[in-house]
Amino acid sequence: MQPFLDECRAVVGDAHVLTDPQAMAGFLTDWTGRWTGHAEAVIRPRTTDEVAAVMRICSSGDVDVCVQGGNTGLVGGSVPPSAAATGRPAVLLSTTRMTDIDDIDTVGRCVGVQAGATIDAIDTHAARSGLMFPIDLASRESATAGGVVATNAGGTRMIRHGNTRAQVLGIEAVLADGRLLRRWSSLVKDNVGYDVPGLLAGSEGTLAVITRVLFALASPPPATTVTVVAIDHVETALDLIGLLRSAGLTIEAAEIMTQAGVDLVHEHGQRRPVSTSAPFYALIEVSGVGEVESEMIDVLERADGIVDAVLEPGPARALWAARENHTEAISRSTTTPVVKLDVSFPLRALPEAFGELSAIEGLVGHPCRAILFGHVGDGNIHVNLLDVPPERTEEITARVFAVVAVNGGSISAEHGIGRAKTAWTHLGRSEVDRTTMRAIKTTLDPQGLLNPGVLFG
Numbered sequence: 417m418q419p420f421l422d423e424c425r426a427v428v429g430d431a432h433v434l435t436d437p438q439a440m441a442g443f444l445t446d447w448t449g450r451w452t453g454h455a456e457a458v459i460r461p462r463t464t465d466e467v468a469a470v471m472r473i474c475s476s477g478d479v480d481v482c483v484q485g486g487n488t489g490l491v492g493g494s495v496p497p498s499a500a501a502t503g504r505p506a507v508l509l510s511t512t513r514m515t516d517i518d519d520i521d522t523v524g525r526c527v528g529v530q531a532g533a534t535i536d537a538i539d540t541h542a543a544r545s546g547l548m549f550p551i552d553l554a555s556r557e558s559a560t561a562g563g564v565v566a567t568n569a570g571g572t573r574m575i576r577h578g579n580t581r582a583q584v585l586g587i588e589a590v591l592a593d594g595r596l597l598r599r600w601s602s603l604v605k606d607n608v609g610y611d612v613p614g615l616l617a618g619s620e621g622t623l624a625v626i627t628r629v630l631f632a633l634a635s636p637p638p639a640t641t642v643t644v645v646a647i648d649h650v651e652t653a654l655d656l657i658g659l660l661r662s663a664g665l666t667i668e669a670a671e672i673m674t675q676a677g678v679d680l681v682h683e684h685g686q687r688r689p690v691s692t693s694a695p696f697y698a699l700i701e702v703s704g705v706g707e708v709e710s711e712m713i714d715v716l717e718r719a720d721g722i723v724d725a726v727l728e729p730g731p732a733r734a735l736w737a738a739r740e741n742h743t744e745a746i747s748r749s750t751t752t753p754v755v756k757l758d759v760s761f762p763l764r765a766l767p768e769a770f771g772e773l774s775a776i777e778g779l780v781g782h783p784c785r786a787i788l789f790g791h792v793g794d795g796n797i798h799v800n801l802l803d804v805p806p807e808r809t810e811e812i813t814a815r816v817f818a819v820v821a822v823n824g825g826s827i828s829a830e831h832g833i834g835r836a837k838t839a840w841t842h843l844g845r846s847e848v849d850r851t852t853m854r855a856i857k858t859t860l861d862p863q864g865l866l867n868p869g870v871l872f873g
């Protein structure tokens with residue numbers, strides 16, 4: 417590998433080709449701790465030209481490339497496979513030095529960013545021009561532009577603005593052979609052929625290395641109010657969303673937590689959002705043009721099934737913390753790598769699905785804890801199974817996906833397939849659909865260098 421590494425060093429500089437195992441360790445294990453991979457080096461380019469040069473070197477040397485942004489992905493796609501998996505050498509290409517953010521186009525309401533810019537940095541930059549980045553997730557300080565596009569992230573504002581694909585106006589990406597693909601226009605109406613930027617959204621590093629993205633921006637909402645309601649049934653949350661909409665309020669976010677989840681974050685130092693205990697808690701943020709708070713109180717008084725409620729003007733960070741600290745508290749509390757399954761259901765099937773998924777913890781022959789939470793307005797449940805012995809992971813995953821299949825849901829709502837779910841893509845995609853996806857992959861990456869083992873297994 418020495419000549420190969422020397423070529424890479426000549427492109428990005430000695431300091432940015434890491435080969436020391438200690439320096440590489442943090443890059444090679446994913447956020448969940450469930451996947452650790454092997455790479456000959458971690459390569460950290462600064463520019464698109466450097467990415468293109470590195471890809472040309474990898475292509476001619478037949479070296480696999482795993483692309484990594486903030487390494488907050490939860491399905492194992494951001495780390496390479498183990499050494500034996502492909503029989504070819506692999507490198508990890510990290511975008512963490514590609515953090516440029518252009519000036520905001522306040523008329524076109526968009527911004528161009530490099531792939532390694534974090535969601536928090538993009539939003540902070542947009543806020544200086546009175547705008548906001550419509551994608552928001554609890555991993556905002558690490559998750560990158562390239563990562564949210566590659567996973568087509570949803571997040572807490574999805575119910576209001578749509579997923580990441582909906583925010584992508586233009587894209588610049590380097591193909592596996594080093595060629596540059598650039599479609600960069602702030603036109604919101606532009607129907608010349610296939611939606612290639614849209615195709616790269618959700619491609620999980622298997623089609624190209626995204627180097628820059630032109631994102632649409634949004635206006636921040638006027639006054640917002642956040643409520644957390646303690647409720648006995650999931651239906652109550654769905655009914656409440658309907659009532660708030662009928663009252664003319666705009667739903668900015670609609671989340672759900674369970675008693676077990678709120679208890680867990682409380683054990684990790686977070687104050688309870690509502691003092692009364694209940695099986696479920698819904699956090700709903702609304703905006704509107706009038707007296708938003710009094711309109712929300714009016715709706716809460718009319719709604720059935722609310723056990724207790726608190727209300728705060730937005731951004732209500734303390735209320736949000738109870739929801740956003742779930743992922744962190746779960747990973748600190750589990751005794752084995754947490755089995756994280758991010759699934760979605762038609763809204764009508766959501767209450768039934770919650771019941772069936774809660775019962776999963778009793779179905780394997782080893783005690784495990786199920787913590788469910790998620791984006792209730794989108795029908796998206798994050799199923800977290802703690803203390804699952806690693807040898808039972810496949811079995812318990814199959815049980816969760818059986819619930820998904822029976823209720824007409826999806827095995828991946830917003831995290832992608834990664835390495836975690838490749839064996840189950842047939843549950844959501846037909847043979848013809850999967851063959852079409854494979855044909856696209858082969859066309860763009862005939863050597864199969866980009867993220868082998870991700871999405872296709």
Ligand SMILES: Cc1cc2nc3c(=O)[nH]c(=O)nc-3n(C[C@H](O)[C@H](O)[C@H](O)COP(=O)(O)OP(=O)(O)OC[C@H]3O[C@@H](n4cnc5c(N)ncnc54)[C@H](O)[C@@H]3O)c2cc1C
Nearest residue numbers: 485486487488489493560562563564566569570571621626
């Ligand atoms: C606390 C927490 C909360 C989260 N909340 C949400 C949530 O609400 N909604 C949600 O959707 N996700 C959520 N996630 C998951 C994660 O943050 C998202 O999937 C995010 O989009 C990953 O971004 P990243 O930069 O960390 O990507 P990485 O983890 O580095 O990579 C993820 C995938 O994208 C590919 N990739 C990364 N950069 C590029 C690039 N430049 N070009 C091509 N491919 C690339 C990788 O190869 C990999 O397959 C959460 C994670 C955590 C830890």
